[in-house]
Amino acid sequence: MSSPLAFAPDGRGDPVAALQAGWGLACTACDPVGGGFVHRSFRVETAPGEHLLLQELNRHFFHDLDALAANVALVGGVLRTPARVRPTTTGRRWFADDDGRGWRLMTWIEGTVPASPAGGPAVAARLGTAFARFHRDVSDLDPERLHMTIPAFHDPAGRVATLLDLVRTDPHDRLAGSEEAVDALHRLSDQKRLVEVAGTWREPAVPTRVAHLDATPDNVLVDECTGEVVAVIDLDTAMPSSWLWDVGELLRSACTTPAEVFDPAAADALLDAYRAEIADLLTPAELDALPRTGAVVAYEQAVRFVSDHLDGDRYYAVSRPGENLERARLQLSLLGSMQEYADRKAHP
DSSP states (O other), X not given: OOOSSOOOTTOOOOXXXXXXXXXXXXXXXXXXXXXXXXXXXXEEEETTSOEEEEEEEOTTTOXXXXXXXXXXXXXXXXXXXXXXXOOOTTSOSSEEOTTSOEEEEEEOOTTEEEOOTTOXXXXXXXXXXXXXXXXXXXXXXOGGGSOOXXXXXSOHHXXXXXXXXXXXXXXXXXXXXXXXXXXHHHHOTTHHHHHHHHHTOOTTTSOOEEEOSOOOGGGEEXXXXXXXXXXEOOOTTOEEEOHHHHHHHHHHHHSBOTTSXXXXXXXXXXXXHXXXXXXXXXXXXXXXXXXXXXXXXXXXXXXXHHHHHHTTSOSSOOSSTTHHHHHHHHHHHHHHHHHHHHHHHHOO
């Protein structure tokens, strides 16, 4: 069954009203929590004093919330994680309010914080281990059982084609302030090579598996006292794909210094920890590709940020005009160092 109502385009539903209508719970406190680019999230406290995570789901790109909920339930069911979806009063995994907004209520995992995106080699190693264990946990799950909730989610060639179309049509009259980033993407000497590399991450050399596809430090909760990993969360993008995209996302998002410069020592630690945990499940092609995954993902992410800016910031939430362009410039600044790192690992 598909989601029954159209998306409410303002994305500004009332979380207190949704909690009462969908779950029959009175709210004594409701505080926005940050970090996510896609959904709106709130830490709510109910009258009995229970803390929960309430999310207004982004339906611009998650068009079928029933398929999304089924994927989350299937993958979450095989993981060792305390994060669970709370059913509505009617037993559904999400709630549609009168304006067509979709809401989800989940466990709030007490005593945890997101992992640091610039924590150095020690934190990077923990993240590599965490996602290797995630991959091992889902390795026996048939990817054909999952819905493709966002088709062509990782497709650099397709993303470039979309960007070129947005440059041509300029639907929101934003091209005039975006030429620098667009030109930088076109000038990249390795642009074609990165797109071609991603095109090789396919069967039979690179198996299709259940992948997380949003493998960032924000989606790894660690104990706020010890720093030990407690859970990998946010399974919304879990779909059939290659594990290489998860490794590349980790290198892109978790291997920087506090000054947002690529950190090769952190990358080494992350890849070493990842291999140590799961090398026996990887094909030779996957093992060979690991060092270059970060550059591929950084390039694709830069293209996506520029595209979303030109398309009116429809996918990634922004707090100020031009924020997606700023995000794109950061990816471009990291890309050169990531390419050098990959070349050095390929030709030591």
